[in-house]
Amino acid sequence: MVDRPKLASTIVDDDAPADAAVARADTASLRRGAALGRYVVLDELGAGGMGVVYAAYDPELDRKLAVKLLRDDLGGAVDRRARLLREAQALARLDHPNVVAVYDVGTIGDHVFIAMEFVAGQTVTAWLAERPRDWRAIIGVYVLAGRGLAAAHALGIVHRDFKPDNVLIDGDGRVRVVDFGLARTSEDAADAPSRSTSAPDWERQTDGSGRAALAQTITRTGTLMGTPGYIAPEIQHGKTSPAVDQFSFCVALWRALYGELPFAGESAAELAAAAAEGKLRAPARQTRVPARIHRVLVRGLSANPEDRFASMDKLLDALAHHSARRRYVIATCVTVPIVLASVIGLGAMRSDDSQICRGAERQLAGVWDPDHRAAISRAFAATKMPFATTSAAGVTGLLDQYAGAWSTMRTEACEATRVRGEQSEELLDLRMACLDARARELRAFADVLAHADAKTVEKSFQAAQALSPLSDCADSAGLKAPVRLPANPAIRAQIAELRGNLAEARALDIAGKFKDAIARAQPLVVAARATHYRPLEATALTVLGTAQRNANDYPAAQQTLEAAVAAAIAARDDATAADAATSLVRVVAYDRAKPEDGEPWIARAQAFLEAHDDERVRAQLDNNVGIVRFAADRFDEALAQYQTSLALRERLYGAQSPLVAASLDNIGLVYDSKGEYARGTDFHKRALAIDLEALGPMHPSTALTLTNLAVSLHNQGLFDEALTTAQRAVMIKEAAYGPESAPVAMSLNEIGNIYFFQAR
Numbered sequence: 001m002v003d004r005p006k007l008a009s010t011i012v013d014d015d016a017p018a019d020a021a022v023a024r025a026d027t028a029s030l031r032r033g034a035a036l037g038r039y040v041v042l043d044e045l046g047a048g049g050m051g052v053v054y055a056a057y058d059p060e061l062d063r064k065l066a067v068k069l070l071r072d073d074l075g076g077a078v079d080r081r082a083r084l085l086r087e088a089q090a091l092a093r094l095d096h097p098n099v100v101a102v103y104d105v106g107t108i109g110d111h112v113f114i115a116m117e118f119v120a121g122q123t124v125t126a127w128l129a130e131r132p133r134d135w136r137a138i139i140g141v142y143v144l145a146g147r148g149l150a151a152a153h154a155l156g157i158v159h160r161d162f163k164p165d166n167v168l169i170d171g172d173g174r175v176r177v178v179d180f181g182l183a184r185t186s187e188d189a190a191d192a193p194s195r196s197t198s199a200p201d202w203e204r205q206t207d208g209s210g211r212a213a214l215a216q217t218i219t220r221t222g223t224l225m226g227t228p229g230y231i232a233p234e235i236q237h238g239k240t241s242p243a244v245d246q247f248s249f250c251v252a253l254w255r256a257l258y259g260e261l262p263f264a265g266e267s268a269a270e271l272a273a274a275a276a277e278g279k280l281r282a283p284a285r286q287t288r289v290p291a292r293i294h295r296v297l298v299r300g301l302s303a304n305p306e307d308r309f310a311s312m313d314k315l316l317d318a319l320a321h322h323s324a325r326r327r328y329v330i331a332t333c334v335t336v337p338i339v340l341a342s343v344i345g346l347g348a349m350r351s352d353d354s355q356i357c358r359g360a361e362r363q364l365a366g367v368w369d370p371d372h373r374a375a376i377s378r379a380f381a382a383t384k385m386p387f388a389t390t391s392a393a394g395v396t397g398l399l400d401q402y403a404g405a406w407s408t409m410r411t412e413a414c415e416a417t418r419v420r421g422e423q424s425e426e427l428l429d430l431r432m433a434c435l436d437a438r439a440r441e442l443r444a445f446a447d448v449l450a451h452a453d454a455k456t457v458e459k460s461f462q463a464a465q466a467l468s469p470l471s472d473c474a475d476s477a478g479l480k481a482p483v484r485l486p487a488n489p490a491i492r493a494q495i496a497e498l499r500g501n502l503a504e505a506r507a508l509d510i511a512g513k514f515k516d517a518i519a520r521a522q523p524l525v526v527a528a529r530a531t532h533y534r535p536l537e538a539t540a541l542t543v544l545g546t547a548q549r550n551a552n553d554y555p556a557a558q559q560t561l562e563a564a565v566a567a568a569i570a571a572r573d574d575a576t577a578a579d580a581a582t583s584l585v586r587v588v589a590y591d592r593a594k595p596e597d598g599e600p601w602i603a604r605a606q607a608f609l610e611a612h613d614d615e616r617v618r619a620q621l622d623n624n625v626g627i628v629r630f631a632a633d634r635f636d637e638a639l640a641q642y643q644t645s646l647a648l649r650e651r652l653y654g655a656q657s658p659l660v661a662a663s664l665d666n667i668g669l670v671y672d673s674k675g676e677y678a679r680g681t682d683f684h685k686r687a688l689a690i691d692l693e694a695l696g697p698m699h700p701s702t703a704l705t706l707t708n709l710a711v712s713l714h715n716q717g718l719f720d721e722a723l724t725t726a727q728r729a730v731m732i733k734e735a736a737y738g739p740e741s742a743p744v745a746m747s748l749n750e751i752g753n754i755y756f757f758q759a760r
Contacts, residue, residue: 030044030052030054036054036056036067036069036108036113037106037108037113038058038059038060039056039057039058039065039067039115040056040057040059041054041055041056041067042054042055042056042057042064043055045066051068051069051070051111052068052069053066053067053068053069054066054067054068054069055118056115058103058115061389061393062389062390062393062696063390063393064118064693065103065115065116065117065118066115066116066117066118066119067113067114067115067116068113068114068116069108069111069112069113070111070112070113070114091105091114091157091180092104092105092114093155094151094152094155094157096147096148096151096152097148097174097176097361097400097404097407098144098145098147098148098151098174098175098176098177099148099151099152099176099177100116100117100119100168100176100177100178100179101116101117102114102115102116102117103115103116103117119168119170119176119178120170120654121168121169121170121176122168122169123164123165123166123167123168123169124141124142124145124164124165124167124168124169124175124252124256125164125165127141127169128164128256133256135257135288135289135293136420138253138256138257139253139257139293139319140412140415141167141169141175142167142249142252142253142256142319143316143319143320144175144408145162145167145175145176145177145249146249146312146315146316146319147316148175148176148177149162149177149242149245149249149312150311150312150313150316152177152180152245153242153245153311153312157180158240158241158242158244158245159177159180159245159248160235160240160244160245161179161227161230161248162177162230162245162248162249162252163227163230163248163251163252164252164255164256166178166179167252170401173404173405173408174401174404174405174408227248228267228268228271228272229251229261229263229265229268229271230247230248230251230252231244231247231248231271231272231275232244232247232248232275232305233247233272233275233276233303234305236272236276239305241305242311242312243305243308244305245312246300246308246309246312246315247275247300247301247305247308249300249312249315250262250297250300250301250315251263251301253297254283254297254301257283257289257293257297258283258289260281262280262281262297262301263275263279263280263281264279264281275301275303276303277303278301278302278303280298280301293319296315296318296319299318300315320358357411357414357415357418357419358411360406360407360408360410360411360414361403361407363407363410363439364403364406364407364439364442366443367403367439367442367443367446368399368400368402368403368442368443368446372446372447372450373396373399373400375450376392376395376396376446376449376450376452377392377396379449379450379451379452380392380449380452380457380460383452383453383454383457385454385457385458385736386698386732386735386736387457387458387695387696387698387699387700387736388457390695390696390698390699391457391458391460391461391695391696391699392457392460394460394461394694394695395449395460395461395463395464398461398464398465399442399445399446399464402442402464402467402470403442405470406435406438406439406442406470409435409470409473409474410432410435413428413431413432413435413473413474414428416428427476427479430479431473431474431479433496434472434473434479435470435473437468437499437500437503438467438468438470438473440499440500440503440504441467441468441503441504441506441507442467444503444504444506444507444508445463445464445467445507445510445511447507448507448508448511448513449511452511454736455512455513456511456512456513458512458699458700458736459510459511459512460511461658461694461695462510462658462659463510463511463512465653465657465658465659466510467510468503468506469616472575485533486531486532486533491531491533494527494531495531495533495536498524498527498528498531498536498540499536499539501520501524502521502524502528502539502540502543504520505517505520505521505524505543505544505547506543506546508520508547509521509543509546509547509550512550514547514550514551515551517543517547517550518544518547518548518551521540521543521544521547522544524540524543524544525537525540525541525544527540528540534567534568534570534571534573535568535571535573535576537567537571538564538565538567538568538570538571538573538576538577538580539576541560541561541563541564541567541580542561542564542568542576542579542580542583544560545557545558545560545561545563545564545580545583546561546583548560549561549583549586549587549591552591554587554591554592555592557583557587557591558584558587558588558592561580561581561583561584561587562584564576564577564580565577565580565581565584565604568580574608574609574611574612575608575612575614575617577604577608578605578608578609578611578612578614578617578621579614579617581601581604581605581608582605582617582620582621582624583624584598584601584605585598585601585602585605585621585624585625585628586624586627586628588601589601589602589628589631590624590627590628590631593631595628595631595632598628602621602625602628605617605621606621609621615648615651615652616652618648619645619648619649619652619659620645622641622642622644622645622648623641623642623645623662623663623666625641626638626639626641626642626645626666627666629641630666630669630670630673633673635670635673635674638670639667639670639671642663642666642667642670643667645663646660646663646664646667649663655690656690656693656694657690657694658690658691658694658695658701660690661686661687661688661690661691661694661701661705662687664683664684664686664687664690665683665684665687665704665705665708667683668680668681668682668683668684668687668708668709668712669708671683672708672711672712672715677712677713677715677716678716680712681709681712681713681716684705684708684709684712685709687705688702688705688706688709691705697732698732698735698736699732699736700732700733700736700737700743702732703728703729703732703733703736703743703747704729704743706725706726706728706729706732706747707726707729707746707747707750709725710722710723710725710726710729710747710750710754711750711753713725714750714753714754714757717757719754719757719758722750722754723751723754723755726747726750726751726754727751729747729750730744730747730748730751733746733747
């Protein structure tokens, strides 16, 4: 009973109807299981004047996505279909971190479809409604969305319906523009209609289960397309250019900052007239938004597109510039073994603040980029594991999120010092060093995955979730360590080098290459001790001890981790002490079967967490204590620990995380052991649903959950269902491990038990 890895797939209805279901002109709602070409419908996310959006499953690439089926029921079908297909193909060329990704375009029957990334998150509308937002935070979000628009403009694509409902913020804070359903390539602008009646809004936002948030307000062909209040005046005359998105962008930002639209009107016609006449209302909300920001918005809202900024990039530069103080800066760089796009400072120079903190994404070139993503996909496919495609898609998606959050945090750290003056130069250096270390670990992990074997593929998703958290790089108190770095520059450089090497050792460990991790970490412990810098020594020992534990060398792991705790105490590093002590709870009390010796480590880990609370470590401690209590048949105590761990994991990783499934499965085992088999079955089935969604139907962790479910079912006398479930587990394990493997034996044993109770 352990935490186990678990990635993105969906079970679909085998009785899905043929493509004829979507050949009708009205694109009526399709039921779950219907076919959209090769895609299988899971749910309808929403509908509007331009079409219907479905959550769907791609069986060829084994991933969940969103499919937009565009309407084509108002005449001119052949020509209009050709234009819609050109626009969709243009969108597919757009690859930018702030734009929802388009995977595929084509036709199904008489309809154009767009298959795109399925994003779990909330709209900017919902984000703004959660609580009052500082004007700087609002501008920060909108500037990222604007970067997505600018990238589209560079390919000749105009969105035509930019608004806060068409911007998503996912769980990692990544901002993406969605729903280019009204997009026109610039060369097609001439066929824009000239009259307007608007269709009603439809929305589908995050419902608490991590589902995608989508929203749009659109109109049918023959009417003016867009959202009243956001439409640039020239659209009424059939003129479309990137300037229309600039206008809509400024409307949305004005509303976010001031709480109302910039133009007054009770109807679409009144709003359009006010915009055409340039009748801006005075901001009603009392805000601290600087007057210079207001001036930028006023220019972007000019009725004449020639009076607006020359491009979206120019507008964004003006916002970034005017939200900052101009000041003299010294360009600095942190030297690390991998080059992270630093600029060598040659002296004080005058710098445009709009440029100071830009380009964080480019600093990940060679760290996490399309080449690494492609290499991982090739390596996973080469293993020929039945879950390789699903795992590759899932792990690269997680690393995309991690890299996006890294870029956002690096930009924010820079702006906090260089732009807003809220943070000292010393703290900026500490944050940048922390982020550099995270980038080193990300690159090392990506390199390991690019040479993956079957075991690495199996563990890849859990490994990606185990990357060192970026939140530590925003923890001011934690970064200001009680033990300062040595004054000697040579020693400081050596420490930086060793930290990078330890990141590589940790990447090997979390990817399942335990022996390689041990071989890499052992000389690093010796080198760390030679620096006499105890925080580094504590970290090195923790990395080594964790790898030894994962390699099942429990005596060595205990000795190393105990030394790690001692070094961390000497360094007054409560975070590392809590991490090492939490591992010792598992190693001593459960792995080495010495529960009495493990009890003091439970108390020590809790004490360290009181000094430096880390919810990730706390969730793991609760899980480890639950395992210890379960092994001692103290089921009520185990249940309480697992439930606490479950609540933390749901908050930290989301309700659909494999770590959540592991907690649910463990809770099910407790109820089974208490004789409450029906409740146990319920928890196993909940865990299985997550496994199937997150990891796919052929992953070994799915098989483990199926085995536990089979035992629970047969204990209730549900032998036929139990037998089918156990047989599914055998099939998955044979594909993953071979028919002669120990995991297969476990499920075969359960099948034998079922036959025995059936008197077969």
